[in-house]
Amino acid sequence: MLRCSLHRTHTPDRGPRPYPELSLKKRADVLLVAQGLCDSRSLAQRLILAGEVRIGQDHVVRKPGQLFPEETTLRVTKPFPYVSRGALKLLAGIEAFSPPLSGRVALDLGASTGGFSDVMLQNDVSRVYAVDVGYGQLHAKIRNDPRVVCLERVNARYLTAEQIPENIDILTADVSFISLRKVLPAAAVLLAPDAWILVLVKPQFEAGRHEVGKGGVIRDPAVRQRCVEEICTFARESLGWFHHGTVASPVKGPKGNQEFIVAFTALRPPEGEEATR
Secondary structure, three states: OOOOOOOOOOOOOOOOOOOOOOOOEEEHHHHHHHOOOOOOHHHHHHHHHOOOEEEOOOEEOOOOOOEEEOOOOOEEOOOOOOOOOHHHHHHHHHHHHOOOOOOOEEEEEOOOOOHHHHHHHHOOOOEEEEEEOOOOOOOHHHHOOOOEEEEEOOOHHHOOOOOOOOOEEEEEEOOOOOOHHHHHHHHHOOEEEEEEEEEEEOHHHOOOHHHOOHHHOOOOHHHHHHHHHHHHHHHHHHHOOEEEEEEEOOOOOOOOOOOEEEEEEOOOOOOOOOOOO
């Protein structure tokens, strides 16, 4: 009779693991939100990809989808200071054109989570009217700030002086699925004479349908440039605004679209004063 003998293979001890061996595992981005280190998975993903999330002192989390036991303690080395990455877009415009913010009254069209509003609040505006056609998107940090007037389920195309009962010193706009040419006129009549305007031009919502490529992305630089120029022309000829300049957003849209911050003032600068750019 033949007999088979089974030999157990010895697994060498590899030393301590950076996280405990538990059966139930979750994605790193989900854990960050669950542990209160991030307010959203999208922000968690950005922090992970930036190399700002660690386990212990040295173990860097590299991928948002990496699985870890749910009891793993994560650490963020440098928390993102704003409620959304949209803040970085407006910051680029503020750094380029230096509009006065402290003590001013602001109107934020397409407020969404509140990235633009957050930037203005951290620059000491006296009040922000946060307008969005949606509902329940504004971050609690922004919603609960006493300087914020939250106007949800409000279509910016039909804003009135009853809704905005004071002159606006700074207007920002970050809208989607609609052209700026449709939302800016109603806000224009609410502006103070020396108001600043910083709008995010999204060519994918300004170009013709035949110009938008697969996945909603505009890859032709000429089309993007034309869309920006058309908004500038509209603002100048239809609204009487003075164009100070344009900067490319340092953060691309969700699908990789290049967007642009364009700066205007309601009045032309005094004779001899040069535009910022």
